[in-house]
Amino acid sequence: MDFKPLIDGLQKDLKEAQVNIPNVIKRANHSIRLCHSLLSIFKQGVINDGFESIEKEIEFFKSYKTIPASQLIYHSQIGSFELEFPKGDENAQRKFIKKRLNRINRFYRNHTGFSEYITSGRTHFDEQYFTRKYLSSFPLSLSHIYFHDLDFSTPKDMLLSEFKAYDSMLVYLQNRMIDKSKLRRVKAKELNNQLNLQWTANKSAMTELIYALHYNRVINNGNADIKEIASAFQQVLHFDLGDFYKTFSEIKSRKISRTKFLEDLASGLQSHMDSTDL
Structure with missing residues (x-):
């Protein structure tokens, strides 16, 4: 069987799905079906025709099968991620993304030896890793069994597929995190422009207020x-504080009242409450 044209066809179909199916979950499900279909074709070809040599078998299980298999795992991961992704609560969303990132990093740590073997381009264990005759010599240690079959699996072909899938999933999650951050910045900017609030006191007054809030631990505990x-404060109130550290140093060196603005605030509020009590 000539595997390359089939691989090229799959990659073309996956790219078209990326363009033509905007819904992420629907696209993931469609991509999973495409990968399953090709893997079934590959399996039938391998069972019917076998391989001319050990080298051809290694090439198939290391270089060809891992392409649809890794895409199958990748799109399965995306589908489950998007289905479980929290709605509305940004803190929960950030925690959810970080949890998935931690899971991937844990996978990498658990397989550092195999990762080093692949990334360094070594081949001396390829016959043991990527031919079927050694399958019983290795324990099955996959976190998920996506397409495991004695006639269509080797000790490490699906582990290599997982590595490829998680490399792509890592990028997907990092982009998801960046997208959320960008969205928050855009929303904050739009809100600030709509509010059109302007600080009309001086730099010292804002600096007093900022330091009072900070040292009284009333923001984020x-x-x-x-x-x-x-x-x-500067962004929301459209005001440039300049070097507020220097301003605070000048406030501390005052001879009379070092918290004049805060005292004026308290006095003004007290006067208002007294007048409305009458």
Whole structure:
């Protein structure tokens, strides 16, 4: 069987699905069916025709079968990820993505020896890893059995497929994380433009307020950095603080009241409450 034209056809079909099927879950399911179909064709060809040599068998299980198999695993991972992805809660979404990333990194750590063998281009164990006659010599250690068959599997062909799939899934998850961050920045910018709020007091007044909020630990339970708070104030209130560290140093060196703005705030609020009590 000539495997290359079939591989080329699969890759063409997968690219067309990427363009023509905008829904991620539907596209994943369609891609899974394409991969299953080709693997079934490959299996039948291998069972019927066999291989001319050990070298041809290694080439098939190492270079050809792993293409549809890795795509099958990759799109299965995407489908399950998108189905389980939390809706609405951004903190839960970030945690969910990080959990999946941790799972992939754990997979890499558990198979460092095989990873080094593949990435270094070594071939001395290829006969043991990528021919069927050694299948009983290795324990089956896959986290998921996607397409395991005694007549159509070797000790390591599906493990190599998992590596290829997780390499792609890692990129997918990282892009998902970046997309969420971009969306938050765009939404924040749009909100700021709509609010059109402007700080009309001076730099010292805003600096007093920022430092008071920070050191009283009222934002993120005190875990927010002073720079983050200052940046948020400047962005939302369309005001340039300049060197607020220097401004705070000048506030500390005042001879009379070092918290004049905060005291004026408290006094103004108290006066308002007193007047409305009458």
